[in-house]
Amino acid sequence: MSDANLSGRAAIAGIGQTEFSKESGRTELQLACESVLAAVRDAGLEPGDVDGLVTFTMDTSEEMEVARNLGMREVRFFSRVSYGGGASAATIAHAAMAVAAGMADVVVSYRAFNERSGNRFGNMSGRVGVLPLWLSWYAPYGLMTPAAWVALYARPYMERYGVTNADFGRIAVVDRSHAATNPDAWFYERPITLEDHQSSRWIVEPVLRLLDCCQESDGGVAIVVTSAERARDLPQPPAIVTAAAQGATFDGETMTSYYKDDLDGLPEMGVVGRTLWEQSALTPADVSTAFLYDHFTPFVLMQLEELGFCARGEAKDWATIERLSIGGELPINTSGGLLGEAYIHGMNGITEVVRQIRGTAVNQVADVEHALVTAGTGVPTSGLILSKL
Amino acid sequence: MTADTQFFWDGVKKHRLLIQRCTACRTLRHPPRPMCPTCHALAWDTVEASGRGTVYSFVIPRHPPLPWFPEPYVVALVELDEGTRLVTNLVGIPHDAVTMGMKVRVRYEHFDDDLVLPMFTPEDAP
Numbered sequence: 001m002s003d004a005n006l007s008g009r010a011a012i013a014g015i016g017q018t019e020f021s022k023e024s025g026r027t028e029l030q031l032a033c034e035s036v037l038a039a040v041r042d043a044g045l046e047p048g049d050v051d052g053l054v055t056f057t058m059d060t061s062e063e064m065e066v067a068r069n070l071g072m073r074e075v076r077f078f079s080r081v082s083y084g085g086g087a088s089a090a091t092i093a094h095a096a097m098a099v100a101a102g103m104a105d106v107v108v109s110y111r112a113f114n115e116r117s118g119n120r121f122g123n124m125s126g127r128v129g130v131l132p133l134w135l136s137w138y139a140p141y142g143l144m145t146p147a148a149w150v151a152l153y154a155r156p157y158m159e160r161y162g163v164t165n166a167d168f169g170r171i172a173v174v175d176r177s178h179a180a181t182n183p184d185a186w187f188y189e190r191p192i193t194l195e196d197h198q199s200s201r202w203i204v205e206p207v208l209r210l211l212d213c214c215q216e217s218d219g220g221v222a223i224v225v226t227s228a229e230r231a232r233d234l235p236q237p238p239a240i241v242t243a244a245a246q247g248a249t250f251d252g253e254t255m256t257s258y259y260k261d262d263l264d265g266l267p268e269m270g271v272v273g274r275t276l277w278e279q280s281a282l283t284p285a286d287v288s289t290a291f292l293y294d295h296f297t298p299f300v301l302m303q304l305e306e307l308g309f310c311a312r313g314e315a316k317d318w319a320t321i322e323r324l325s326i327g328g329e330l331p332i333n334t335s336g337g338l339l340g341e342a343y344i345h346g347m348n349g350i351t352e353v354v355r356q357i358r359g360t361a362v363n364q365v366a367d368v369e370h371a372l373v374t375a376g377t378g379v380p381t382s383g384l385i386l387s388k389l
Numbered sequence: 390m391t392a393d394t395q396f397f398w399d400g401v402k403k404h405r406l407l408i409q410r411c412t413a414c415r416t417l418r419h420p421p422r423p424m425c426p427t428c429h430a431l432a433w434d435t436v437e438a439s440g441r442g443t444v445y446s447f448v449i450p451r452h453p454p455l456p457w458f459p460e461p462y463v464v465a466l467v468e469l470d471e472g473t474r475l476v477t478n479l480v481g482i483p484h485d486a487v488t489m490g491m492k493v494r495v496r497y498e499h500f501d502d503d504l505v506l507p508m509f510t511p512e513d514a515p
Contacts, residue, residue, distance in 0.1 A: 122453065133391060137420055140506050141478045142458045148450045152466055152476070155446040159489050205449040205461075250426070258466050258474055259419065263446065 007279050010096035011231035011238035012386065013106075014043025014224030015351040020186055020342030023117040024218035031112035032061035033069040035220035039108060040070075043224040044235040050224075052077035052107030054094045056087040056345065059111055066110065077104035081246075083254055084121075085293060085376020086268075088346030089384045093244035095225035105226060111347045112220030120216055121146055134253055147213055147296065149255040150378055151204035154298035156263040158207065161313035165206060168297035169197035171332075172211045172339055174324045175294060179336025182362045186215055187340045212297040214338035221347035223354070232389065239357040239386040242370065243280035247271030248380035255378045264313075266299060269306035269374065272383040277308070280385045282370055284309045287385070289356050289365040290330060291349035291373040294337040299377040307372070307383075326363050334363040349373050350384065357386050394421050396435055401505050404497045407435040408473055419473040440495035441512065442469040449484050463487055467509050481510035 016038025018024070018031050032055075040047055047070035053063040054077075063078045077098040081087035091109035098104045115121065122145040131139055138144065143152060157163065176192045179185035192211060200210040231238035249267040251259045260267065277283060284307060292303045301315035309330060310318035323329045335341045335352040342348055353371040355361040368388065375382040390398060400407035409421040413430035424431055447465040454460060463479040465487070479487055480496060492512040499505050 133394065134420075136390065136394070138476050140504075141464050141476055141508075142450055142455050142462055143464045143476055144455070145450070145453070148448065148464065151448045151450075152446050152464060155448060155489070202449075202451040205451055207448055210452075256476075258446075258476060 005279060006096055006100055006244055007242050008228055008240055009100035010225050010241045011228045012092065012223055012241065012354050013226050013231040013234045013236055013238055014039045014041070014045065015354050016040070016042055016222045017344075017348065017351060018112070018220045020184060020217050020219040020344065020348070022186070022216070022218060024114055028112050028114055028118070029061045029065055029069070031114070031218070031220035032059070032066055032110050032222070035112055035222040036066055036070060036108050036110050039222035039224045042236060043226070045106060045224065047072050050106045050108050051075055052095060052098050052104030054079050054081070054091045054107060054109040056080060056084070056091070056111055057082045058084055059113070061110070061112060077107060083376070083379040083381070085295060085346045086379040086381040088293070088350060088375040088382065089244065089373055090246045090375060090382035092223060092225060092241065092350060092384055093246060093382060096241045096244050099225055099227050105230070107225045108222055109225065109347070110220065110222040111345050113345070114218040115343060116216040116218050118218070134256065138256060146255060147203050147208050150296045150299065151207035153256070153258065153263055153378060154207050157265070157298070157302065160264050161316065163301065163316045165209060165212070166194070166198060167301065167316040168212050169194045170319055170321050170324070171294065171297040171300045172197050174321055175333045175337035175339040177325060178334050178363050179340025182336050182341060185336040185341040186217065187336060207298065208296060214295045214343045217342040217344060219342055219344050221344045221351055223347065223350055237358045238389050239354045240389060241384060242282070242387040243276040243385040244382075245272045245275035245279065246380070246382045247275065252380060257378070266302045266306050266377045268379070268381045269303050269377055269383070272374070272381055273307040276372070276383050276385050282385060286370050287330065287372045288368040289334055289353070289371045290332050291334075291337070291353050292332050293346050293349060293374045293376050294333055294339050295343070295376060300332070303374055303377060307374075326365060331365050334361055334365060346375050353386050357388055393423050397421060400435070401497065401507050402503070406438040406440050406495050406507055408438050408469070408471055409433050410436050417471055417473050419475055436471070438469050438471050442467045442493055442509070444479070444487065444489055444491045444493060445474055447479065447487055447489070465509065467493060478508045479510065480508045481514045
C-alpha cells in the first residue's frame with residue numbers, strides 16, 4: 001500500500017462506555033469522563049498517554065474539560081466533526097488520520113449526552129424564537145422533528161420502488177431480536193414481532209411507526225485509536241482501520257435534503273461506500289457483519305443499496321430477517337442497534353463492530369475478518385471498515 | 390431571515406411567490422443563497438412563480454402533536470412548474486385525499502403578527 005493511503009495505518013485499541021439509560025442522573029461531562037477513562041483502561045493505557053481528542057460539534061463536553069478531568073498533560077491534536085450522527089465514524093477517521101500523520105500517538109474519540117433526560121432532539125419547544133435559518137423553511141409548516149424530516153425524504157423512495165412501512169418492520173424485528181440477548185441493551189429480553197411493528201402507532205404517516213424510530217438514550221461511549229504498530233503490543237486484539245471515509249453531495253442539507261435531483265437514495269452514503277471499497281480493496285462480499293446506522297428504518301434499506309449490498313430499489317426484497325440476523329449472510333446491528341441497544345449517536349455501533357472483530361460480542365458472528373459500520377444518514381455522513389490483524 | 394432570504398418573505402406578504410434566479414446563467418434556485426452553484430455569479434434577481442406545481446412528497450406528522458396545528462395536517466414537498474421545490478402545507482383537502490403527483494396551486498394563509506405563508510391547495514379547488 002502507498003503511504004498516501006490511510007488503510008492499515010491505525011487501529012482501535014480500546015473501547016469504553018457507561019451504562020445506557022433513560023436518565024443517567026449525572027452530567028454529560030461526567031458521562032464523557034467515565035467513558036473515556038473506561039476506554040483508555042480497556043486499551044491498557046493511562047490517561048497521560050492520550051494526546052489527542054475528537055468529538056462531535058454537538059457534544060457539550062469541551063476537550064479541555066475532559067483533559068482536565070482525566071489529568072491529561074499535553075494534548076497535541078483536537079478536532080470536531082459536524083452533522084449530528086453523521087460524525088460518528090468520522091471521529092475515528094480523524095483520529096486515524098492524526099495518528100497516521102504523526103500529529104498524535106493516542107487519540108480518544110468520545111460522545112456523551114443525556115439525550116433522553118436532557119435535551120431531546122425531537123423536542124422543538126426550546127427552539128422557537130431562535131430558529132436557525134435552514135429550519136425557517138420547515139418549522140412554520142409543522143415539519144419540526146427528525147422523524148418528520150426523514151419521513152418526507154423517504155416517501156418518494158417508497159413510491160418509486162413499491163416499498164411499504166411493513167418492509168421497514170423487518171429491520172426493527174432484526175434489531176430488537178439482537179437487543180433481546182444483549183444485557184447492555186435497553187430492550188434486553190424484549191423482542192418484537194412484525195405484528196407488534198404494524199400495530200405500533202404512527203409517528204409520521206405513512207412512513208414511520210413508533211417501532212421504526214430509534215430510542216432516546218443517556219450515556220457515553222469512547223474509543224481509543226493508536227497506530228496499528230502500537231496497538232499490536234497492547235492487551236486487546238486490535239481492530240485495524242482498513243478504511244475510513246466521509247461523504248457529502250451537492251445540494252444537501254442536514255436531514256432536509258429535499259432539493260437533490262432524485263430523492264431515491266442517500267448519495268452521501270454512496271460517496272462513503274465507494275471510498276471505503278476503494279481504500280480497502282474489499283467488496284461487500286468480504287464483510288461478515290455490519291452496523292448500519294438505524295435512527296429510522298427506511299434509511300437502513302437505502303444504505304444497503306448505496307453500499308452495494310444490493311441494487312437500487314431491491315433492498316425491500318433483499319433485506320430479509322434471515323439474511324440480516326445472526327447466522328445469516330449479513331448480520332446487522334448485532335448489539336440491537338440504535339433501536340434496540342441505545343442511541344449514543346452511532347458511537348455504540350463502532351464499539352459493537354470492534355467487539356465483533358475481537359470475538360467478544362454477546363451475539364458473536366463466526367469468523368469475522370472485516371466489518372463495516374456507518375454513521376448517521378440523511379446528513380453528511382461517514383463510515384469505517386475494521387479488520388482483524 | 391437574512392439578506393439572502395428576505396425577498397422571499399417580502400414577496401409572500403404581497404402574495405407573490407418569488408424564486409431566486411442567477412442573472413448570469415438564468416438558473417433558478419431554492420432555498421435562496423448568495424452564489425450560483427452553476428456559474429458562481431453573485432448577481433441575482435427573482436422571477437414570480439406561476440404558483441402551480443405537483444406534490445413530490447407528503448406526510449402526515451402524528452406525534453408529537455403541535456398545539457398550533459390542526460390534527461391531522463399535511464406537510465408536502467411541492468415541485469413548482471418552474472422546477473424548484475419547497476416545503477409547505479396542503480390545505481383545503483382532507484388529509485386522506487392527497488396523492489403523490491397531485492396538481493396543486495398556491496394559496497396564501499394569513500396568521501397573527503403579519504405572518505403570511507404560502508400553502509397549496511388542489512388545482513381545481515374553489
